[in-house]
Each structure stands twice: as C-alpha cells, then as structure tokens.
Amino acid sequence: MIGAGVSGLTTGICLAEAGLGVLIRAERPPHRTTSAAAGALWGAHLVEASDRSEGWALRTLAELERLAGGAPASSPPVGGTASAVPPTGVRIASGVLAARTQTAQPRWADAHGGFRACAAGELPAGYKLGWRFSAPLVDKVVGHRVGPRPVRPKVRAEAQHLPGGSLLCYNYGHGGAGITLSWGCARDIADVIITELL
Numbered sequence: 793m794i795g796a797g798v799s800g801l802t803t804g805i806c807l808a809e810a811g812l813g814v815l816i817r818a819e820r821p822p823h824r825t826t827s828a829a830a831g832a833l834w835g836a837h838l839v840e841a842s843d844r845s846e847g848w849a850l851r852t853l854a855e856l857e858r859l860a861g862g863a864p865a866s867s868p869p870v871g872g873t874a875s876a877v878p879p880t881g882v883r884i885a886s887g888v889l890a891a892r893t894q895t896a897q898p899r900w901a902d903a904h905g906g907f908r909a910c911a912a913g914e915l916p917a918g919y920k921l922g923w924r925f926s927a928p929l930v931d932k933v934v935g936h937r938v939g940p941r942p943v944r945p946k947v948r949a950e951a952q953h954l955p956g957g958s959l960l961c962y963n964y965g966h967g968g969a970g971i972t973l974s975w976g977c978a979r980d981i982a983d984v985i986i987t988e989l990l
C-alpha cells in the first residue's frame with residue numbers, strides 16, 4: 793500500500809481483516825497526513841455527486857456509527873451537541889448545515905435518519921436555509937496544517953492489470969470527502985484485490 797492517510801489505512805485494514813499480509817509505505821506517517829488534520833465530519837462535500845459516491849458515503853456512515861458506538865437518535869436535539877468521545881475517536885455530533893444561497897438538499901438526506909429542514913429561527917444570521925442532522929465526527933490532530941483537497945470529476949477507485957501480470961489499484965481523488973467515503977471505497981478496493989488474489 794502506498795499512502796498512510798485515511799484511504800491507505802482503511803484499505804489496509806480491510807485487507808488485513810480478510811487475512812492478507814499488508815505492507816504500508818508512505819512519505820508521511822499517519823499523523824502528518826492531510827487526513828489527520830481534516831475537518832473529519834461525515835458528509836460528502838466537493839466530490840462527485842453520483843449513486844456510487846452516495847453508496848460509499850452511506851457504507852462509511854454505517855462503519856463510523858459502529859465505531860462511535862451506535863446510530864444516533866432519529867431526532868437530534870436542538871442546539872449543536874457532541875457526545876463523549878469513545879476510545880475509537882469517533883463520536884456522533886449534531887448541528888446545522890447552513891447555506892447563504894439557495895442550495896439543493898444533499899443527495900444522501902433521504903437515506904439519513906433524523907435529517908430535517910431548519911425553521912427560519914434556527915438558522916444563523918445571514919443564512920438562507922439549512923438542515924439539522926447528526927453525523928459522525930472523527931477526533932483529529934489539533935494544530936495548523938495546510939492540506940490540499942485533490943479532486944477529479946470522478947473518484948478513482950479501480951484496478952488496472954499491468955503488463956507482466958501485476959494488479960495496480962487506485963483509491964484517490966476524494967476531494968473534500970475522503971473521510972466520508974473512506975470505508976466504502978476501501979471495502980470496494982479490497983473486494984477487487986481479494987477476488988483477484990484468492
């Protein structure tokens with residue numbers, strides 16, 4: 793595996809859980825990656841809007857909720873809250889996603905229990921519309937960091953057969969949603985590798 797950010801680590805875990813030996817090599821160790829300093833809130837942002845990215849996001853939601861100790865109550869309380877942080881570092885936080893201009897409801901809203909539109913009085917000043925929901929939030933390094941959000945029209949999560957018989961797998965281009973898509977993409981890539989190898 794090349795890379796020790798969330799993409800490389802989740803893919804490595806999926807392969808290790810399937811019984812494969814995994815060697816991870818990276819220029820930067822986990823705590824010095826963009827992943828370690830990202831906002832780390834579940835919710836697709838600056839990434840392809842498609843059925844497959846929605847599927848990856850919902851698959852990751854289930855995994856992060858499991859790591860947080862269970863799905864949140866279907867009706868999040870009024871006022872932003874964050875539950876105590878379990879040892880996994882993943883907790884469920886509730887709050888408002890607000891927009892200053894007319895914005896479409898996120899694609900995943902209907903599949904996310906407890907998602908609801910805000911009444912006008914719940915919005916911060918200057919915001920036109922918003923939604924209240926609970927989502928996993930991953931504890932991250934506190935500090936100043938400059939990090940890119942490399943994005944492409946479509947996330948590259950696929951395998952390529954190289955001349956000579958090697959299999960090269962890609963898992964990158966998640967834009968502002970690498971945490972949100974992490975477990976979903978990792979499981980898909982791991983499934984491809986396991987199918988090829990076993």
Ligand SMILES: Cc1cc2nc3c(=O)[nH]c(=O)nc-3n(C[C@H](O)[C@H](O)[C@H](O)COP(=O)(O)OP(=O)(O)OC[C@H]3O[C@@H](n4cnc5c(N)ncnc54)[C@H](O)[C@@H]3O)c2cc1C
Nearest residue numbers: 795796797798799819820827830831832833969970971972
């Ligand atoms: C400010 C900010 C806020 C964000 N907030 C969120 C959020 O709230 N929710 C969310 O889902 N996403 C968020 N993101 C996006 C998310 O952080 C990224 O999509 C995700 O971290 C990408 O993970 P990655 O593992 O692909 O890459 P990285 O974390 O960048 O890790 C890349 C790894 O590959 C290694 N590597 C790279 N090139 C080489 C090479 N040539 N040789 C050897 N090793 C190499 C690096 O050293 C590193 O170990 C945010 C991003 C930013 C910048």
